[in-house]
Amino acid sequence: MSYIWDSRYALRMKGITSSTIRELLKLTQRPEVISFAGGLPAAEYFPVERFQEACGCVLKDSAHHALQYSTTEGYPPLRALIAERLCQTGVCVDADNVLITSGSQQALSLIGALLINPGDLVLVEEPTYLGAIQAFSLYQASYLGVPLDSDGIRTDLLPEALRQGPKFMYILPNFQNPAGVTLSDQRRRELVEHAHHYGVPILEDDPYGELRYEGEPLRPIVAHDAEALGLGDTAYSGNVIELGTFSKTLAPGLRIAWIVAPKPVIARLVQIKQGTDLHTSTFNQMVIYEVAKDGFLDEHIANLRTVYRKRRDAMLAALDQFMPSEVEWTHPDGGLFLWVKFPQGTNVRALFEAAVQRNVAFVPGDTFFVRPDAPPTARLNFSCMDEDRIREGIRRLAETIAETQHASPTV
Amino acid sequence: MSYIWDSRYALRMKGITSSTIRELLKLTQRPEVISFAGGLPAAEYFPVERFQEACGCVLKDSAHHALQYSTTEGYPPLRALIAERLCQTGVCVDADNVLITSGSQQALSLIGALLINPGDLVLVEEPTYLGAIQAFSLYQASYLGVPLDSDGIRTDLLPEALRQGPKFMYILPNFQNPAGVTLSDQRRRELVEHAHHYGVPILEDDPYGELRYEGEPLRPIVAHDAEALGLGDTAYSGNVIELGTFSKTLAPGLRIAWIVAPKPVIARLVQIKQGTDLHTSTFNQMVIYEVAKDGFLDEHIANLRTVYRKRRDAMLAALDQFMPSEVEWTHPDGGLFLWVKFPQGTNVRALFEAAVQRNVAFVPGDTFFVRPDAPPTARLNFSCMDEDRIREGIRRLAETIAETQHASPTV
Numbered sequence: 001m002s003y004i005w006d007s008r009y010a011l012r013m014k015g016i017t018s019s020t021i022r023e024l025l026k027l028t029q030r031p032e033v034i035s036f037a038g039g040l041p042a043a044e045y046f047p048v049e050r051f052q053e054a055c056g057c058v059l060k061d062s063a064h065h066a067l068q069y070s071t072t073e074g075y076p077p078l079r080a081l082i083a084e085r086l087c088q089t090g091v092c093v094d095a096d097n098v099l100i101t102s103g104s105q106q107a108l109s110l111i112g113a114l115l116i117n118p119g120d121l122v123l124v125e126e127p128t129y130l131g132a133i134q135a136f137s138l139y140q141a142s143y144l145g146v147p148l149d150s151d152g153i154r155t156d157l158l159p160e161a162l163r164q165g166p167k168f169m170y171i172l173p174n175f176q177n178p179a180g181v182t183l184s185d186q187r188r189r190e191l192v193e194h195a196h197h198y199g200v201p202i203l204e205d206d207p208y209g210e211l212r213y214e215g216e217p218l219r220p221i222v223a224h225d226a227e228a229l230g231l232g233d234t235a236y237s238g239n240v241i242e243l244g245t246f247s248k249t250l251a252p253g254l255r256i257a258w259i260v261a262p263k264p265v266i267a268r269l270v271q272i273k274q275g276t277d278l279h280t281s282t283f284n285q286m287v288i289y290e291v292a293k294d295g296f297l298d299e300h301i302a303n304l305r306t307v308y309r310k311r312r313d314a315m316l317a318a319l320d321q322f323m324p325s326e327v328e329w330t331h332p333d334g335g336l337f338l339w340v341k342f343p344q345g346t347n348v349r350a351l352f353e354a355a356v357q358r359n360v361a362f363v364p365g366d367t368f369f370v371r372p373d374a375p376p377t378a379r380l381n382f383s384c385m386d387e388d389r390i391r392e393g394i395r396r397l398a399e400t401i402a403e404t405q406h407a408s409p410t411v
Numbered sequence: 412m413s414y415i416w417d418s419r420y421a422l423r424m425k426g427i428t429s430s431t432i433r434e435l436l437k438l439t440q441r442p443e444v445i446s447f448a449g450g451l452p453a454a455e456y457f458p459v460e461r462f463q464e465a466c467g468c469v470l471k472d473s474a475h476h477a478l479q480y481s482t483t484e485g486y487p488p489l490r491a492l493i494a495e496r497l498c499q500t501g502v503c504v505d506a507d508n509v510l511i512t513s514g515s516q517q518a519l520s521l522i523g524a525l526l527i528n529p530g531d532l533v534l535v536e537e538p539t540y541l542g543a544i545q546a547f548s549l550y551q552a553s554y555l556g557v558p559l560d561s562d563g564i565r566t567d568l569l570p571e572a573l574r575q576g577p578k579f580m581y582i583l584p585n586f587q588n589p590a591g592v593t594l595s596d597q598r599r600r601e602l603v604e605h606a607h608h609y610g611v612p613i614l615e616d617d618p619y620g621e622l623r624y625e626g627e628p629l630r631p632i633v634a635h636d637a638e639a640l641g642l643g644d645t646a647y648s649g650n651v652i653e654l655g656t657f658s659k660t661l662a663p664g665l666r667i668a669w670i671v672a673p674k675p676v677i678a679r680l681v682q683i684k685q686g687t688d689l690h691t692s693t694f695n696q697m698v699i700y701e702v703a704k705d706g707f708l709d710e711h712i713a714n715l716r717t718v719y720r721k722r723r724d725a726m727l728a729a730l731d732q733f734m735p736s737e738v739e740w741t742h743p744d745g746g747l748f749l750w751v752k753f754p755q756g757t758n759v760r761a762l763f764e765a766a767v768q769r770n771v772a773f774v775p776g777d778t779f780f781v782r783p784d785a786p787p788t789a790r791l792n793f794s795c796m797d798e799d800r801i802r803e804g805i806r807r808l809a810e811t812i813a814e815t816q817h818a819s820p821t822v
Contacts, residue, residue, distance in 0.1 A: 004612055004650050005676050008578060010528045010550070016682045043475035051478065055466040064454035067462065067662035102513055102666075106688040113549060117421045134686035138524060139421070167419060201415055239415050251478035253693035255513075265416050271427045275545035277688070278516040282664035284692055 012118075015137045024352065028361035034393035035361040036380040039177070039336055043384070045307055046251050047291065047300055054290035058283065066283040072274045073266075074100025074258075075285035081292060082244065082258050091223040093236045099266050099273065102280045103255040104207055104245045106273075108135035110259070111203060111241060113272045115167050116141045123166035125153045127339075127368030127377070129177045129205065132170055141167075143370035148176065150330065152183030155190040162198040169195065169202045173221055174209040175335025178368045178379035182333055185218050192224045195239045204242045208335035210249055210301050213309035215333045222260065237262040246288055248336070249301050254284040312338070314387035315380065315394060322398035324405070329380075336383040339365070342401070346376035354404050360396040423529075426548045435763065439772035445804035446772040447791040450588070450747055454795070456718055457662050458702065458711050465701035469694065477694040483685045484677075485511025485669075486696035492703060493655065493669050502634040504647045510677050510684065513691045514666040515618055515656045517684075519546035521670070522614060522652060524683045526578050527552045534577035536564045538750075538779030538788070540588045540616065543581055552578075554781035559587065561741065563594030566601040573609040580606065580613045584632055585620040586746025589779045589790035593744055596629050603635045606650045615653045619746035621660055621712050624720035626744045633671065648673040657699055659747070660712050665695040716745075723749070725798035726791065726805060733809035735816070740791075747794040750776070753812070757787035765815050771807040 028035045058066045073079065079095035086093050101107040108131065116122065118140035124132070126145035133143070146161050147154050153171060171191065173183040183191070195202050204221040222240040229238045245257035259269060273279070291297075315338060319329055328341040340362075342348060348364045355361060365377025382390060439446045469477045484490065490506035497504050512518040519542065527533065529551035535543070537556035544554070557572050558565050564582060582602065584594040594602070606613050615632040633651040640649045656668035670680060684690070702708075726749060730740055739752040751773075753759060759775040766772060776788025793801060 004610055005673065008526055008612065009679065010524065010526055010531075012528075013525065013679065013683075016679075016686070018682065040480055043479050046474060046478045048470060048474040048478070051474070052467070052470045055470065056463070059459060059463045059466065063457060063459040063462070065664075067457045067459070067664040068454050069451055069658075069663045102688045102692075105686070109687045113421065114424065115419055115421055117423075120421075131686070131689070138683060138686045199415055201419065247480075252480045253476075253478040254695075255688065255690075255692045262416065268420065268424065268427075271429065272424075272549060275427070275542070275549045276517065276520045277513045277666065278542070279666075281513075281666045281692060281695055284665075284695065 012138060012140050015140055025361070025363070027356050030359075033356065033359045033361055034385070034389055034396065036382070036393060036397075037361045037363045038384060039381050040384040041248055041252060041336075042307060045304060047296070050291050050296060051251070051287065054287045057290055058286045062286060066286045068282060070279050070282040072270050072279045074098065074280060075282065075289060078285050078289040079258075081289060082260070086220075086222075086242070086260055089220050089223045091220070091226040091236055092231065092233050093260055096263050097236055097260050097266060099259045099261070099269050100280050100285055101257045101259055101273070102277060103247060103252070104205065104243050104257040105131055105135060106277070107243045107257055107259045108132050108205070109138065110269050110272050110276065112136045112139040112141070113276075114265075114268055121164060121166040123161055123169040123200070124370060125171060125176065126370060127178050127365060127374075128170065128370070129172060130367055132205070133370065145370045148179050148181055150181050152176065152181055152187055153191070155187045155194065158191070158194045159198075162194060162200050166200055169200060170205065171202055171221065172205050174206055174218070175211065175332050175337070177208070177335070178337050178363070178365065179339040180330040180332030180335060180337050181339075182218065183221075188218065188221050188224045189228070191221060192228050192239070195225070196228065202240045204240050206242060207245045207248050209244075211305060211308060211336070212334035213305055213312060235263060236260070241265065246292070249297065249304065250288060250291055254281075254288055256280065256284055256288045308336070308383055310387060311382045311385070311390060314390045315382040318391045318394035322395050324398065324401060327401065336381055338380045338382060340378045340380060342376040342378070344376065348376045348378060351400065351404050355397055355400045358396045358400050360393045360400065362397065423549060423551050426551055436772070436774070438767050441770075444767065444770045444772055445796070445800055445807065447793070447804060448772045448774045449795060450792050451795040452659055452663060452747075453718060456715060458707070461702050461707060461711075462662070462698065465698045468701055469697045473697060477697050479693060481690050481693040483681045483690045485509065485691060486693065486700060489696050489700040490669075492700060493671070497631075497633075497653070497671055500631050500634045502631070502637040502647055503642065503644050504671055507674050508647055508671050508677060510670045510672070510680050511691050511696055512668045512670055512684070513688060514658060514663070515616065515654050515668040516542055516546060517688070518654045518668055518670045519543050519616070520549065521680050521683050521687065523547045523550040523552070524687075525676075525679055532575060532577040534572055534580040534611070535781060536582060536587065536590075537781060538589050538776060538785075539581065539781070540583060541778055543616070544781065547581075556781045559590050559592055561592050563587065563592055563598055564602070566598045566605065569602070569605045570609075573605060573611050577611055580611060581616065582613055582632065583616050585617055585629070586622065586743050586748070588619070588746070589748050589774070589776065590750040591741040591743030591746060591748050592750075593629065594632075599629065599632050599635045600639070602632060603639045603650070606636070607639065613651045615651055617654060618656045618659050620655075622716060622719060622747070623745035624716055624723060646674060647671070652676065657703070660708065660715065661699060661702055665692075665699055667691065667695055667699045719747070719794055721798060722793045722796070722801060725801045726793040729802045729805035733806050735809070735812060738812065747792050749791045749793060751789045751791060753787040753789070755787065759787045759789060762811065762815050766808055766811045769807045769811050771804045771811065773808065
């Protein structure tokens with residue numbers, strides 16, 4: 001029998017391949033491996049009791065609503081709560097500026113559907129979030145990378161890039177995944193000016209912004225844009241789409257995130273979402289609302305900050321103690337990741353394999369680049385294990401580096 | 412300020428418009444309207460207590476797992492349960508033939524992404540499910556409609572249609588939405604032969620199959636295909652993708668459905684789903700599994716059959732009693748819908764508006780056709796209200812028909 005399917009796949013599938021890194025990372029699932037490769041929040045700090053109460057309450061008072069079909073836009077009280085929180089950063093939005101999505105990954109996918117024609121350029125930071133590339137590639141995007149430094153994307157390089165005509169810019173302003181850097185206030189203003197000047201909108205993805213461990217919070221790009229456009233007290237209608245999520249602050253397993261955008265853009269996204277999954281789970285939206293409301297979300301975020309700050313500090317201290325002097329790393333003010341730079345010529349894939357042999361894992365940095373000649377780098381996650389384990393993992397990693405360098409000296 | 416967004420939308424958005432019918436149906440949300448327009452399961456029969464127990468159990472025993480990220484493929488015990496149930500119909504599948512999706516709407520969308528290039532023809536029944544058209548249109552499909560009769564799609568017309576080269580056939584074999592008809596056993600075999608002969612795969616969408624109120628269950632198309640291809644005890648690898656859901660048998664608000672397909676097809680769909688929403692809610696998958704397991708699903712389905720049978724019978728009896736003799740309707744053996752045929756020349760949109768004035772609503776049948784010259788028809792839902800309300804609604808509808816015919820006689 002000839003196999004009927006292969007010849008019938010759509011053209012877009014040519015760009016969708018199994019990520020080699022995901023295959024590699026399957027090697028790191030063994031319990032004896034200390035894995036800095038994931039990006040998981042700390043499960044032991046999930047607010048389980050609050051979730052129990054919330055589920056009980058929703059199923060006691062509103063089961064017929066919670067278990068039924070609902071509107072594509074999302075649960076109105078949850079949309080209002082999200083709008084209210086964003087208003088505090090100085091941008092005027094209401095519930096109709098908010099669309100609830102099934103995780104931020106769906107938000108990225110809906111926006112890809114809205115904006116990307118096959119071959120369209122998307123401007124991304126280099127390095128950038130792999131999941132965004134996966135989402136956009138389904139719409140056959142091409143990529144235009146602009147480098148980061150310790151203050152975020154190099155805005156001085158933007159005009160040249162924007163003249164190449166990207167459809168939009170994809171920016172992670174806070175504690176960037178993977179690089180851990182934060183876009184400075186000055187650069188946020190410059191970014192907004194460039195967006196306006198060249199007519200190229202910004203997709204601001206902010207999953208980690210509330211997980212800040214030091215320094216003062218910066219205003220989101222969307223708030224800078226509202227100010228620059230002088231939108232004042234009218235509902236936001238500028239050049240930015242902003243993404244947020246409860247995955248890092250409450251729990252990822254419920255898949256509740258959101259898009260904030262001008263209302264006509266939300267209306268178009270609703271049409272796409274209707275064909276894509278009708279709506280996000282009614283029950284989960286109601287449960288997340290019950291968990292988040294009455295100030296609990298902020299209380300819980302304050303606890304998480306304490307926990308993750310200690311873990312970040314443990315990783316920074318261990319790197320200081322164990323790493324050879326020629327290895328560098330970023331000092332993230334928040335988020336889940338830290339970015340390591342190895343000396344020129346380091347073979348990071350070989351290092352990865354040697355590290356897994358020693359039961360420690362990380363993500364090789366080239367995974368996050370859209371250009372082929374990525375510098376030798378790695379992403380380390382510090383959120384999902386305790387300080388002792390972090391310290392032991394960094395020790396093993398440093399040992400692996402020392403040994404690998406000995407075996408095959410870098411150029 | 413010039414509005415930046417309109418000019419930046421992707422080409423695919425041209426095909427995505429607000430459905431006029433959805434706008435019309437907003438008129439029917441008033442509580443005094445008896446609406447046969449929806450497709451909602453009966454909320455008062457949701458197994459709320461069982462859901463309460465399941466949530467309690469999942470959050471007591473497995474909260475760290477349930478609230479965390481999980482694999483794209485889905486929760487293994489749930490995949491196994493679905494495979495096991497399908498095996499009972501005579502097709503050999505295991506958990507790796509199953510992908511959990513966020514509702515069947517997502518299943519339709521993922522399959523659209525997998526198979527449809529812009530302009531590709533999709534063969535559909537006429538009338539067909541509107542949600543499928545919405546899902547496929549996002550991938551810029553064109554449609555090739557083949558009429559139904561009381562035994563389902565006219566298989567005698569298939570060879571001519573298949574020679575036009577559709578990418579796949581989209582078939583609702585049981586208690587079709589909207590027409591309420593069931594594809595006969597003989598035609599299932601013919602369909603499978605045609606698929607094999609012309610090399611055109613079948614997408615079998617079966618949300619209602621377990622809600623049968625009379626007659627014997629028919630084997631799914633996928634089981635006929637396995638038999639015709641002589642696949643025996645090897646895991647299914649034929650020409651059919653089958654969709655199922657818990658939305659109609661347990662509750663739609665959790666958005667848990669599934670795709671059954673050959674394993675290499677599942678692997679490709681997993682890649683798409685990864686970029687689309689990473690995975691379906693871990694918590695919801697575990698809760699649905701806890702609710703469904705140990706025979707509860709079958710017990711609950713048996714109860715629903717009793718409830719919905721009575722409602723169908725009430726609608727059939729009221730139609731018999733009140734409708735003018737020139738109006739015809741289908742007698743569905745299961746599912747949620749009944750299909751009404753008005754005399755040639757009836758202006759169904761005008762009838763709809765007059766009906767809403769009398770506080771009764773339905774979906775005008777032209778909504779479900781891909782060709783412009785749809786016959787005068789309507790879809791009536793009988794699942795979501797009690798018998799008295801059904802009777803009163805049909806009385807009002809019949810009154811409206813009589814009055815409309817009097818006011819503007821049909822040709």
